[in-house]
Amino acid sequence: MKRHYTLLLLFVGLVSLTTAQNQKITLEEIWGGAFRTEGMDVLHSMKNGTQYTVLNFDRSSKSAAIDKYNYKTLEKVETIVTSSDLPNINYFSSYTFSKDESKLILATDVESVFRRSKLGKYYVYTIASKDLELISENKIQEPTFSPDGSKVAFVFENNIYIKDLEKGNTVQVTTDGKKNKIINGVTDWVYEEEFAFVRAFDWNKTGTYLAYIRFDESEVPEFSMDVYGDKLYPTQQVFKYPKAGENNSKVSLHTYNVASEETKEVNLNNAYYIPRIEWTNDEDVLSAQVLNRHQNDMKLYFYNVNKGAEVVLHETDKAYIDVTDNLTFLDDNSFIWTSEKDGYNHIYHYNKNGKLQNQVTKGPWEVTNYYGYDEKSNHIFYQSVENGSINRDVYAIKLNGKDKERLSSEEGTNNATFSADFSYYINSFSSASLPTRYTLNDSKTGKELKGIVNNDALLKKMSSYEISPKEFSTININGNELNMWMIKPKNFDPNKEYPLFMFQYSGPGSQQVSNRWMGSNDYWYQMLAEKGYIIACVDGRGTGFKGAEFKKVTYKELGKYEVEDQISAAKKLGNLPYIDKSRIGIWGWSYGGFMSTNSILKGNDVFSMAIAVAPVTSWRFYDSIYTERYMQTPQENASGYDENSPLSYPELLKGDYLLIHGTGDDNVHVQNTMRMAEALIQANKQFDWAIYPDKNHGIYGGNTRLQLYTKMTNFIDEHLGEKPDNISEPKTINN
Numbered sequence: 230m231k232r233h234y235t236l237l238l239l240f241v242g243l244v245s246l247t248t249a250q251n252q253k254i255t256l257e258e259i260w261g262g263a264f265r266t267e268g269m270d271v272l273h274s275m276k277n278g279t280q281y282t283v284l285n286f287d288r289s290s291k292s293a294a295i296d297k298y299n300y301k302t303l304e305k306v307e308t309i310v311t312s313s314d315l316p317n318i319n320y321f322s323s324y325t326f327s328k329d330e331s332k333l334i335l336a337t338d339v340e341s342v343f344r345r346s347k348l349g350k351y352y353v354y355t356i357a358s359k360d361l362e363l364i365s366e367n368k369i370q371e372p373t374f375s376p377d378g379s380k381v382a383f384v385f386e387n388n389i390y391i392k393d394l395e396k397g398n399t400v401q402v403t404t405d406g407k408k409n410k411i412i413n414g415v416t417d418w419v420y421e422e423e424f425a426f427v428r429a430f431d432w433n434k435t436g437t438y439l440a441y442i443r444f445d446e447s448e449v450p451e452f453s454m455d456v457y458g459d460k461l462y463p464t465q466q467v468f469k470y471p472k473a474g475e476n477n478s479k480v481s482l483h484t485y486n487v488a489s490e491e492t493k494e495v496n497l498n499n500a501y502y503i504p505r506i507e508w509t510n511d512e513d514v515l516s517a518q519v520l521n522r523h524q525n526d527m528k529l530y531f532y533n534v535n536k537g538a539e540v541v542l543h544e545t546d547k548a549y550i551d552v553t554d555n556l557t558f559l560d561d562n563s564f565i566w567t568s569e570k571d572g573y574n575h576i577y578h579y580n581k582n583g584k585l586q587n588q589v590t591k592g593p594w595e596v597t598n599y600y601g602y603d604e605k606s607n608h609i610f611y612q613s614v615e616n617g618s619i620n621r622d623v624y625a626i627k628l629n630g631k632d633k634e635r636l637s638s639e640e641g642t643n644n645a646t647f648s649a650d651f652s653y654y655i656n657s658f659s660s661a662s663l664p665t666r667y668t669l670n671d672s673k674t675g676k677e678l679k680g681i682v683n684n685d686a687l688l689k690k691m692s693s694y695e696i697s698p699k700e701f702s703t704i705n706i707n708g709n710e711l712n713m714w715m716i717k718p719k720n721f722d723p724n725k726e727y728p729l730f731m732f733q734y735s736g737p738g739s740q741q742v743s744n745r746w747m748g749s750n751d752y753w754y755q756m757l758a759e760k761g762y763i764i765a766c767v768d769g770r771g772t773g774f775k776g777a778e779f780k781k782v783t784y785k786e787l788g789k790y791e792v793e794d795q796i797s798a799a800k801k802l803g804n805l806p807y808i809d810k811s812r813i814g815i816w817g818w819s820y821g822g823f824m825s826t827n828s829i830l831k832g833n834d835v836f837s838m839a840i841a842v843a844p845v846t847s848w849r850f851y852d853s854i855y856t857e858r859y860m861q862t863p864q865e866n867a868s869g870y871d872e873n874s875p876l877s878y879p880e881l882l883k884g885d886y887l888l889i890h891g892t893g894d895d896n897v898h899v900q901n902t903m904r905m906a907e908a909l910i911q912a913n914k915q916f917d918w919a920i921y922p923d924k925n926h927g928i929y930g931g932n933t934r935l936q937l938y939t940k941m942t943n944f945i946d947e948h949l950g951e952k953p954d955n956i957s958e959p960k961t962i963n964n
Contacts, residue, residue, distance in 0.1 A: 252693045254756040256942065260935040264691075264752050266684050269655070269667050276330060278650025280306060284324060287313075293320040295333070300653045303669060303679055309333070310354055315361055318352065327378030331356055332394075334364075334372050334381070343418060343895060346370065346427045353381065353394060364392055365399070370415050371428040375436035380487075382414075382430060382439055389414040389430060389441055391487065402439065402485050402492070409451065409469055412444040417478050419471055420444075422896065423854035424504040424552055433508040433515070438534060439485045440495075440515050442503055444478040454893060457922045468895070473849055473856040473870075474863040482506065482517055484534055495532050502854070504552040509581075510562050518556075524549045524858045529556075529566075529583070541583030544568060548781040549858045551738070555599040565589075565609065567599055569777040576609060578628055589630045595774045597621060598644070602628070603651035603672075610647060610654075610672070616640065618774045619701060619712055619744045623656065623675070636675030642745040647672065655681065659746035661699040661714075664688055684746075695719040697758050699751075701744065706797045707790075709770060709779070712742035713798070716754050716764040721807075727763045728812035728949040729802055735791040736820035737859055738773035738780055741766050753938060762949065765802060769794030785866050787848060787859055788827050788873030795824060796832035803835065814838035814949045816941070819897055819926065820845065826888075826905070827873065830881040837884040838948040840941055843894055843926055846901040847874040879908040885948040886916040887941065891924030917944065 258264065272281045275297070282297050294311035298304065310333065312320045321335040332355050339349035348368040354361050364372055364381055369390075372383040381392045387406025392399045403413040414430040421427055430441035452470035457463045471477045480503050482495040495517070497503070502520040509516055515532045527550045529542035544550060546569070555576075557565040562581035567574055574596050576589040589609060590596055598612035600623075608625045616622050616635075621642045626633040637643035641660030648654065651672050659665040664684035668677045697719050703710040718727065732750070734741050747755075754764040770790045771783035783790050795815065803810030815836050817825040822844025829839035848856045848870050849863050863870050871877050886909075890902035902918070909916050919940055921928050928937055 251695060253759055254694055254752055256753070256756070256935055256938050259749055259752045259756070260938065264687065264747070264749075266665050266687060266746065267682050268665065269657075269682055272646065272655070273324075273326060274647070274649040276649050278648045278652050281648070282309065284321075286320070291320060293322070295324055300648055300669060301678075303681060309356060310335075310359075314359075315354075317361065317363070321352075322349075325372075325374070327374040328376050329378055332374065332378050334374065338368070340368070343421055345421050345425070346415065351383070362394070365390070371430075373428065373430070373432065375432050376434060377436050380436065382432065384414045384430075387412045387415070389439070389485075391439070400490065402441075402490075403443075409467070410445075410447050412446065412478075414441045416442075417444045417446050417449070418468055418895070419477070419852045419854050420504070423852060423858075424502075426505075429506070431506055431508055431515075434510060434512040437487055437512065438508075438515075439487065440506055440508065441483055441485065442506060443481045443483060445480075446478040448476040449478055450475050452895075452898065454895065454898075456893065466893075466895075470895075471853040473851060473853055473860065475853060477501075477522075477853050482532075484515065484532075493534075495530075496538055497530060505554070505556065507556060507558075509558045509564075510560060514562070516556065516558075518552065520550070520552070522857065523861060524854075526550075531583075541581075542566065542579060544570060546570075548777075548784040553599075557599075557602055559602065560604060565599070565602055567596060572777050574777075576611060587630055589626060589628065590633075591630070593776065594618075595776070597774060600645055600647055600654075601651065606651065606673075608651070610636075610645065610651065612644060614774050617744075619740075619742055621743075623654070625672070625675075634675070636670070636672070638675065640744065642743060645670075653678075660744050661701070661746070664746045694755070695759050696755055697721075701742070704767060704798055704801060706767070706769070706794050706801065709794075711767050711769055711794065711798070713765060713767045714742050715766075716758045718758050718761055718763070723807050725807060726809035727761060727807055728814070729799070729808045730757060730762045730764050730945060730949060731795065731799060731802075731813070731815040732764065732766045732821070733769070733795055733815070733817055733824055734819070734821040735769055735771060735795070735817070735824045737771050737783060737787075739820070740768060740773050742768045753942075757942070757945065760946070760950075762945070763808060765798075767795065767798040769798070783859065785860055785869045786873065787869070788823060791824060792827045792831055792873070795828050796835055799828075799832065799835045810835075812837055812949050814840070814945065816840035816842070817844075818842040822889075823875075826875040826886075829884050829886055830875055830878055833881050833883040838886070838945070839884065840887045840889070840944065842889045842937075843891065843897050843928065844888070844901060844905070845897055846905040847871075847876050849874075850898060850901050850904075876904055876908050879905070879912040879914055882909060882912070882914040882916070885944070886914075887944045888916060888918040889921070889928070889937070889940075890918075891921040891926065891928045893923040894926045896926040 270283045272283050274281045285294050292313040295309040297306045312318045321337050323336040325334040335352045337350045339347050351364045351372045370384040372381050389402040405411045406413050416429050446469045449469040449471045453465050453467045455463050485492045500519040501522045505518040507516050513534050517530045519528045525546045527544045528540045530538045531541050532538040555567040566577045578586040594615040596611050596613045600610040602609050623637040623643050623645045644657045645654040654670050656668050656670050664687050666683045667681040669679045697716050700715045704713045799813050815825045815828050822841035825839045826841045829836045890899045892899050
């Protein structure tokens with residue numbers, strides 16, 4: 230009996246183990262946060278370089294606290310301030326230190342305007358005295374300390390104000406701000422979206438001057454969106470949105486003398502775009518980056534408040550120049566700059582007059598992140614794809630380009646956050662098989678000093694699911710070796726034919742094939758693989774991190790070469806013996822929706838199904854800065870716009886097509902989907918579609934994502950799903 234009992238326990242254990250490893254991923258789990266990774270809140274490195282602060286929330290008390298930690302021990306040193314001790318604040322959602330770290334700006338009651346812009350009530354908290362002062366009774370934007378912490382500049386209703394914290398008075402710097410007319414000190418919609426910044430003012434080194442950009446958007450056409458809400462009548466949101474070829478804001482750069490209250494306009498020779506301004510280490514010298522409308526001519530101006538402006542650096546490109554935040558001024562006012570001028574994105578050092586000192590990094594690979602320069606050790610720290618375009622590593626190199634050292638050691642995606650004195654960095658690492666792990670590392674050697682956060686619990690949890698490995702490879706398409714990943718069903722049988730479901734984004738400089746841990750869509754792909762689909766992703770021409778030529782080949786022809794690559798890849802994969810070429814689908818979101826729509830039309834003999842979420846259907850409908858960077862204007866390049874627009878050939882639709890959009894999308898307007906629907910209707914083509922009321926470009930909120938992905942999954946099952954008796958002999962690959 231005892232022996233039988235032991236065998237029974239062993240049998241039960243094996244059954245339990247098998248059952249545990251066969252757990253199925255569900256959409257409810259994906260969008261309910263079951264696979265969410267543990268991360269680190271954004272930290273602020275203190276000036277001393279040995280400590281950092283983090284904003285922590287206490288769910289039980291619903292309070293917020295700024296806690297200080299020690300880098301070396303990772304132990305909490307003190308709580309600088311907690312909202313539970315502040316009489317007027319329930320909690321705060323972000324904070325900013327003054328330069329001397331004696332004061333804080335605390336953000337409360339914050340509401341979003343667009344993707345990056347926010348309105349809120351802001352307080353100044355003095356750490357030593359524990360005094361709390363409301364900056365303005367109104368909801369304001371971008372409050373920023375002067376360098377000595379005695380003043381705060383901010384924007385209210387498109388005008389700039391400066392509050393003197395010592396005297397208590399507030400001075401209005403500009404007076405002409407008006408909604409949908411004039412903006413001072415913060416960006417208009419298209420700058421915010423495409424040049425990726427909101428605060429368009431900057432204090433000089435001593436706080437004696439404030440520089441700001443003024444936007445005159447009077448002649449920019451307006452766009453309106455109906456907001457359906459839950460009231461009897463809908464409302465309208467109206468804002469300035471320059472579509473390709475239309476009028477942009479007229480921009481000008483100004484300096485304000487705080488003492489004399491005098492404002493001067495900076496002569497930049499009728500600059501078309503001013504995507505960056507920044508004071509140099511010289512209190513009298515302001516830098517401004519200026520672009521022409523085509524964005525292929527970049528000038529870096531140095532403006533001396535006493536002498537005027539001069540061009541210190543001038544770059545041109547046959548296609549376009551990307552704007553970055555990498556400009557760094559050294560103590561002698563020489564500067565570090567990144568550029569693609571040798572065909573790959575690299576780091577350069579120029580003297581204060583714009584003369585090239587040396588090219589710091591070189592090689593047929595890209596610098597993907599610039600972390601900063603340490604004057605003490607004379608080292609630049611950066612991230613690159615030198616170890617393969619799907620990987621990211623952290624490097625250190627001397628300013629003269631010598632003694633390069635790879636600091637990261639594990640193959641995958643490494644990213645660093647350095648302490649203020651560059652003595653330590655926190656490394657985040659993940660790969661396709663390992664979830665994100667945060668460690669404290671020594672900046673001189675890269676040596677791991679201590680683990681901080683890991684996701685071992687998630688990794689253990691995932692072991693009970695049928696997870697298939699993401700297989701990385703390259704595929705030769707149209708003469709190029711393209712990066713690809715593929716996910717096969719766990720019980721993959723090479724003698725069986727499987728439907729193929731392809732994902733891509735394909736936008737200029739983007740990347741979807743990368744060696745990093747799973748996001749929400751990856752869990753969805755695992756779920757689809759469990760159901761019997763093969764999932765694949767190919768980064769075609771125009772995507773990033775393989776050099777400027779590879780990326781910029783799509784210039785003036787968005788949707789041509791990228792679509793050719795997806796169609797050719799699908800054909801080649803369809804010839805594999807285990808893929809059913811009659812059941813190949815493709816999907817994408819935003820630019821990816823533009824691509825999936827074009828693919829099922831131009832590749833109607835290859836793709837039997839496509840899903841397009843929030844797609845651009847004509848680049849004529851999209852914003853000026855993004856579109857013209859890659860296409861010039863419609864007036865100059867009409868054929869480039871129209872020959873690659875799915876609106877031009879809806880009659881080509883043969884397969885099953887699902888079109889999805891949110892009506893509150895301020896980025897890719899629902900107009901794109903409405904025009905596509907009308908084109909298909911007039912071509913007498915049947916299609917499916919779904920409209921999400923008041924949802925923006927991300928289409929989320931409440932159960933929205935769950936409902937959306939349920940709809941897409943059902944559509945895939947209906948049109949690509951497993952057919953009965955689908956076992957066949959292996960096919961011969963046609964080369």
